[in-house]
Amino acid sequence: MARLKDGLSVLELFHGQTMAFKDLAMTCTVRFLNYFLQKENRRATVIVATSGDTGGSAIQSAKGLRGLDVVVVYPRGRVTPVQEKQMITCLEENIHVFAADGSSDDIDQPVRRLFADQELVRSHNLMSLNSVNWSRVMIQLSHFIYAYLQLSGVERCEADAALPEMEVVVPTGGAGNIAAGVVVKQMGLPLKLVAMVNSNDIVHRTVTTGDFSMAATVTQTLAPAIDIQVPL
Template structure:
């Protein structure tokens, strides 16, 4: 299994190299050169597997045994997913009228990112311990990724984590999950801007190959292939549980009788950076019969791209009740485009460099039609989010977080085929979004772990808005990366006054 860049300038990288990377050196994103195919017979043999076993089987398709032997991989996945609050790390809520919600938020930071982040950090730690090496992680976050990164990696001896979050644009719980981590290997920055603003200096830092090599700089955003790889497993698990596989005509009948065709499952995903929907599309290309629906909030670039070909950023990011998907630069769409264009790295390079330069791009109509054939979209306003939260509670006594409500709005406002089962992806717990719950006129008692966050001390540094803020943030982060590496080399600590 070899990996290449979506922009065509890098080939023949192995999983370890890709794991310890951010963006590829040519500015693209790493993808497998060839996606493994999962046959109908294999899918049927996986029916009934627990979530952790599905993660193992999917990961084993992308990680050669000579890099991580299967026994070691199984142990890493089991350890990574052992600290979740439900027995199998995830849970499915089967509600009225075909509303099935895949709950992916039972980790420490109450968001779906804990699943892939925990696995990815365990893979990193495996190689760091084996090689006796160190790495520096640089993460920009729209809310959930940062908390998941620092909670997964805190106190690991070979890893320092720098996280940048948009000050004033995330919830208090999201912020506290980052700023209350006082371990010496955790470094948190509050930027006076949006998550899309944060991405700009981070791209510049990752483009500096001397900096990347010297400090073993890497990303834990869903830029990192390992994150997307684990998210692919979400969709295999949802399919195995909810598609009706095993109930189709012919399966389990007399010997020699061919089983019926695989049933199709509709999967509805709240979408911001497009990592989850890219993972779902990868699963489709591997042979999973999914109908994909990406739902967005007022930051509707993915919806506009599918419906009109307008892949352009709005003048500013709109703050909504679903802040983790307040994103105008859905960078994982680059992986989708690459697959749609039959791995044409030169075409993707031209497209994405134009988008990065001007923040505007219009897809040719033939490309837009290709995209619309594999992806249905919709956009939901804040009033629509609140109405969906109220309606789901009234009908099911089930409380949605505002991001999950973006997806579930589709259940209440679109016509559905009775012949196709559906799955709605729940990306976060409502416990993280108490203000939205209250705005919907609902009540929810947060768990003790969330209430306890208010009493914890915090630590972070500010990235102020200046006339040349992008350059200033880049230099401040560069200086801190160099300081951290120098400190570790000398055996020192970064926060000597830390309690």
């Protein structure tokens, strides 16, 4: 936690193995998953479509685990050099990494078709580690609860006083992390959530005007991990 001026603070979520905010949730999810698979003597194939940070985080969390085969697909030329090296330099036998042409949204389309085929899902025990995996979102609740307890001043409130509101700005691509914030808000913490997007602004347009129309292409920016139009 870095405290800046005028009540502004930055929650530093880049201290994990891959410097991605999702390292904590990914590690917990993968370890729990591997534990129960081994307990039931089962093996799973995990499909990960990534705009950059999810792939490296999933690989670091799952490499070498006996119960999981992880297949990562990333958009060629649309991730940072560091993100690409995190993915392609892992030589563990249970990790399989592929580059595909197109944007991360283009990659999501065949992944959706795979999971729509229930017979294929059952026969290969397919799973996902993208934000559609509820356990990842559930673990990310802790980010918001921790920040609130550290920064809101709630400990100074009178017993019968209303809880102080805290504004949280969340960089948003696939909307998984801010979904965790919405759940925390529904649980009773008075958060004011601000979704911050780049020029791929479909989340902004949808929330403000109801316009969920797709742009012709995904714009490449300096923040490739949120170069996303359709949340997955």
